[in-house]
Amino acid sequence: MSDLKAFRAGVREWLAANCPPGARGDGPIPTGSTKIRIDDADTRLWLSRMVEKGWTVPTWPEEYGGAGLSTPEYVVLTEEMRRINARPPLSGMGVIMIGPTLLEHGTAEQKARHLPAIARGEFAWCQGYSEPGAGSDLASLRTRADDAGDHFIINGQKIWTSGAQYADWMFCLVRTNHDVPKHDGISFVLLTMNQPGVRVRPIRLINGVSPFCETFFDNAIARKEDLVGGLNKGWTVGKRLLQHERSGMASLVGGRVQGPSGTLLETAREYIGETNGRIADPAWREKILRHNINQHAFRLTQTRTVQEASDGHTPGATTSIFKMYGTELQQQKSELMCELKGFSGFGLGDGPYSEMDLEWTRTWLGNRAASIYSGSNEIQRNIIAKRVLGLPD
Numbered sequence: 102m103s104d105l106k107a108f109r110a111g112v113r114e115w116l117a118a119n120c121p122p123g124a125r126g127d128g129p130i131p132t133g134s135t136k137i138r139i140d141d142a143d144t145r146l147w148l149s150r151m152v153e154k155g156w157t158v159p160t161w162p163e164e165y166g167g168a169g170l171s172t173p174e175y176v177v178l179t180e181e182m183r184r185i186n187a188r189p190p191l192s193g194m195g196v197i198m199i200g201p202t203l204l205e206h207g208t209a210e211q212k213a214r215h216l217p218a219i220a221r222g223e224f225a226w227c228q229g230y231s232e233p234g235a236g237s238d239l240a241s242l243r244t245r246a247d248d249a250g251d252h253f254i255i256n257g258q259k260i261w262t263s264g265a266q267y268a269d270w271m272f273c274l275v276r277t278n279h280d281v282p283k284h285d286g287i288s289f290v291l292l293t294m295n296q297p298g299v300r301v302r303p304i305r306l307i308n309g310v311s312p313f314c315e316t317f318f319d320n321a322i323a324r325k326e327d328l329v330g331g332l333n334k335g336w337t338v339g340k341r342l343l344q345h346e347r348s349g350m351a352s353l354v355g356g357r358v359q360g361p362s363g364t365l366l367e368t369a370r371e372y373i374g375e376t377n378g379r380i381a382d383p384a385w386r387e388k389i390l391r392h393n394i395n396q397h398a399f400r401l402t403q404t405r406t407v408q409e410a411s412d413g414h415t416p417g418a419t420t421s422i423f424k425m426y427g428t429e430l431q432q433q434k435s436e437l438m439c440e441l442k443g444f445s446g447f448g449l450g451d452g453p454y455s456e457m458d459l460e461w462t463r464t465w466l467g468n469r470a471a472s473i474y475s476g477s478n479e480i481q482r483n484i485i486a487k488r489v490l491g492l493p494d
Contacts, residue, residue, distance in 0.1 A: 105173055105177060108174055108177060109181065112177060112178055112181045113181050113184075115154075116181055116182065116185055116187060117185070119150050119154075120185060120187045121143035121146050121147055122143065123141055123142070123144065123147075124143050124147035124188055124190070125186045125187050126188070128144060128188055129141055129144050130144075130188055130189055130190075130191070131144065131145075131148055131190070131191055131192070131193075132191070132193030132195070132225040132264070132267070133191065133195055133219070133221075133222040133223055133226075133269075134224070134264075134267040134268065134269065135223075135224065135225070135269055136225075136266075136269070137225075137267055144188075147187075147188070148190045150190075151190035151191070152190070152191075152220065152221050152222065154168065155167050155168030155169075155220075156168055156178065156190070157190050157221075157222065158196055158200060158219070158220045159174075159175050159178055160172070160175050161200070161204065161216065164213075165204075165212060165213075165216035165217055165220060166217040166219070166220025166221060167220060176404065190222075193225055193226065194226040194263075194264070194272075195219040195224065195225065195226045196219060196220075198226070198228065198272075198342055199219070199226050199272045199291075199342065200215075200219045200220075202329070202338060202341060203215055203329065204216070206289075206329055206330045206337075206341065207329055210326065211291075211326070211327070211329065215291070225267055225268045225269050225270075226268055226272060227262050227263060227264050227265045227270075227271050227272075227294070227316075228262065228263065228272060228273075229244070229259040229262060229271045229272065229273030229316060230259070230273075231259060231260050231261045231262075232244060232258060232259055233258060233260050237477060239274070240283045240284045240287065240336065241283060242257075242274055242275075242276060243276060244256070244258065244259065244273070244275050244276065244318060245257055245275060245276050245277075246275035246276065246277050246288060246290060246323060248277075251324065251325050252322050252323060252324050253275070253277070253290060253322070253323045253324075253328075254320050254322065255273070255290075255292065255320075255322070255323055256318050256320060257317075258316065258318070259273070259315070259318075260313075260315050260316075261304075261313045261474060262301070262314045262315070263313055263474075264314075265294070265301045265316050266301050266311070266314055268294050269293065269294055270291060270293055270294060271291070271292055271293075271294055271299075271316070272289065272290075272329075272342070273289070273290050273291070273323070274288075274289060274335055274336075275287070275290055275323075275335070276288075277335075278333050281333070284336045285333060285336070286333055287336045287339070288328060288331075288332055288333055288334070288335040289334075289335030289338040289339055290323040290328055290329065290335075291323065291327035291329065292321060292322065292324075292327065298318060298319050298320045298321030299317070299318060299321050300317040300319065301315070301316050301317075302314060302315045302316075302317070306467065307469075309449075309463060310463065310467070312467075344420045365389045365392060365393065365437055365438065365441070366380075366389060368438060368441045368442065369389055369441055372442055373385055373441070388437060389437070392433060392434065392437060395430060396430055399423075399427065406423075421481040421482075421484040421485050421489070422481075422489065424478075424481050425472075425478045425481040425482065425485070428468075428471040428478060429472065429478070431468055432468045432471055435461065435465040436465060438461050438464075439461055439462060442458060442461065446458065446462065446465075447462055447465075448462055449463075
């Protein structure tokens, strides 16, 4: 325990001296994309310093760009960053999803080639899973990869490919055997997005943005050395990656519900007012108190789960609980925010709306999909029932 106290003191001192003012609070968080320019000098400086420290991926081994921190040390680091409101220096599917998956399933050569680049924020990644005819039943995917000697030739289509228009690399599930049960003929490959055989088309959503894309493969190339987990063994790798997606270590410790800046309490004070230091409307006091307690309990549960993970890896099927409940909290907060603002909370386009009003409306609309993408909440309940609670089919 004394060692952990000394570690905390060192982390606090280092952050105070090295975290620039512009890297605290709201602001850009790099994903590594070579297609997105980060103009903010403090954001670039923060990334550079954290890369040097190994704290963009602090639990990874030092040989792959990490710092080799234990789980308790990692919890301390995130707590100290949260204390000064420091933003993560790097985010995205590289550090949260494919990186941890390669640590478990990648070859020595794959780890050496890809992990240090992810840790340094040199590339952004996207996920090639869902297809027009393979969403919740992902194993029905039809995108094929044909053996061409030292590489695969890929043809087909993926959909809801988050951030594909900005990604440099994709991790992708493809069918490599059509003559076996559907789960047994799937392989997991990595491929560069910067090639003639890959075409990306953003999908415009109801909230006016395009976080998702359609991705088309027309004789795209994936090298054999970027086959992860072995030929026709991709389903196991793909499932494990989803567990990282639904509960990456950063989200487990932080427990943050994403959205624009501003808390429910601040918004209620502005739009409802206070009486004797309390929100004037007792019904709204009850709603906000209940939400904040649930959010705090959720964060504590996530933190405890990380602390109890002796191997420092993402937990298994229990991650479905975090995905399901986390999205419900996310939706609830945006709904309450818009309700608090009244007429201003549901505005789009021209009108007497501030940019923050519009941002919360877009967030409310966008969050409607949170319980569907990355595995619908109905699917998560099935996983919880079968694999966590052990209930019969």
